[in-house]
Amino acid sequence: MADVTLIDALTMAMAWELEHDDDVVMLGEDIGLNGGVFRTTAGLQERFGPQRVMDTPLAEGMIAGVSIGMAAQGLKPVAEIQFMGFIYPIVDQMINHAGRMRNRTRGRLHCPMVIRAPFGGGIHAPEHHSESTEALFAHMPGIRVVIPSSPARAYGLLLAAIRDPDPVVFLEPKRIYRSNKQAVADNGEALPLDVCYILREGSDVTVVTWGAMVFESLKSAEQMSAQGISCEVIDLTTISPIDEQTILESVAKTGRLIIVHEAAKNCGVGAEIAAMVAEEGMYDLRCPIRRVTGYDIVMPFYRREMDYMPSVAKIGDAIRDSMDD
């Protein structure tokens, strides 16, 4: 089993599913011959043909809309939106149709489809190429939002997303697309959706995070352990719906909660987690919940992007503050 990057793992998962399920089709801008601007679909058109791996005209609303049409009629489209910054034309289709089709037809029609998109900052990209707006989709009933943070989870979760009978927005943290490798068995085994993954066990502070921030959080936890503070790091993974139980159990153990995300703070997913813990786990808390997030400003151009994002130092500061409370 060779070590692969998160990108490689995604390609492997898509190839597996194309190979094993004739209903799976892929569509997007430049995903065919070019293999996607990040090379995530490299080789797939060559292997499975242009009928199953389709380059589309440049129109994101169209990509989502035809995916809904295909999904409602028995296909399993996996669509790529080139960057999250260009995903917004699909909002109408997702909120008004993809998320509602099952409910409004009382289960007669449904939309087994995946929208994949790279998101997040940290790669010195141009304007509109670095935002994190997962909360927009998390706010839509009937849509799942999934974010992997390792090659193995990327593989298993993407398979699960494609097999899921309902629409999934699958967001890929591009900062860690190639930053670390891991052995991934190409065995077609999916991982469960709707559950968090505990990446590090600890007893003093619970850190809930996702995407590229998993790495900053783990680094911070490592630093804290040298200072005698034991952090439990939870990868939220399915951003919506939230696995409340895992978070509540952890908070019951630690009594302290830090939420770390790259997206802006205001109405971010961290707000939902904090509210949920305030509602369900208030009496387990020994101190106020803290959020370490992007600021409520437009994501700055790349010269200042690292000043915008949560960092090991910012996370460490919040953890120490919690311990001092």
Place this chain on the structure above:
Amino acid sequence: MSDSSADIRYLRFLKPNGELDKDAPTGSHDPNEIADLFRRMLELRVFDSKAINLQRTGKLGTYPSWYGHEAAQVGVAAAMKKEDVLAPSYREGGVMLCRGVSMAEILLYWGGDERGSDFAVPRDDFPYCVPIATQCLHAAGAAMAFQHRGESRCAVAVNGDGGTSEGAFYEAMNIAGVRKLPVVFVVINNQWAISVPVAAQTSSSTLAHKAIAAGIEGVQADGNDIVAVRHCMREALEKARKGGGPTLVELITYRLGDHTTVDDAGRYRQQDEVDTASDLEPFIRTRKYLASKNIWDTQLEEQFLEQCTNNIEAAVNNYLATPKEAVEQMFNHMYAEMPESLLAQRAHAIHFCDTDKD
């Protein structure tokens, strides 16, 4: 069946062999004027290759080259009046340069600094637009503002061939037609949208045809012919200024370079296609024409290029010497007045900003 391209005019005056058509519009027969435009084109080309080099040496972020678009860019800008407003696509910084945006400002933008969009002139022009085709609607809206105030100004949107597939492009033409807006939609058809060729983008026989359903005029011109580009832009703008409504101008050219500095076009297109396109590119014919009028030669070109290079070096140095903006600037321009809730966040950012690294 009738030829569906028959109802679309196609303009070309400066032929690839450097001959100026005798039917070329009056006002385009002064070779000195063409020489001025040619110098602008040269400047754009030298700047563009400098920007690519800066990216290659780690001094600039991802950069979308306009290699091959120079005649289209110079021609569009030359036909516009100062008081008109441009809504550019992300690739067409050359039009912005010709309208007075400085080279250092263009570099700042691609160097990851917001001040690149706060150009000193022209103050009313829109900044670069990265989300494809969305700027077409802004141009239509700008034209609505001009119409509303009874001003004799026009808006110009520049979009790509790929961009003509987006809803925003159709929506913009549609309202412009309905309200007879003083706007020109320029489509720079460089044959490619990253890896997708025009034939995979649309079944329309030309992109100019897309105007027909909006009830507006569509026209095509050879985008490598500076004379034709300027002329059809002038016509469209004059019509718009007189209340005659919008025009869709399709400029046919070729993206001679990679999509951006992070793209490798060799993965998806054949070199012989690029070679053929290179023979038709805008400099060869313009140079031939000017030489035939005895007002241009290699010596003059070398002199001019040296001067160009010096100007560009100065702009590059200016860009490279520009320190990062203070970290709080990312907060200060969010609203006319800073909301209370941002104050603590701003203080947090300043506290954690590693000023040593700045």
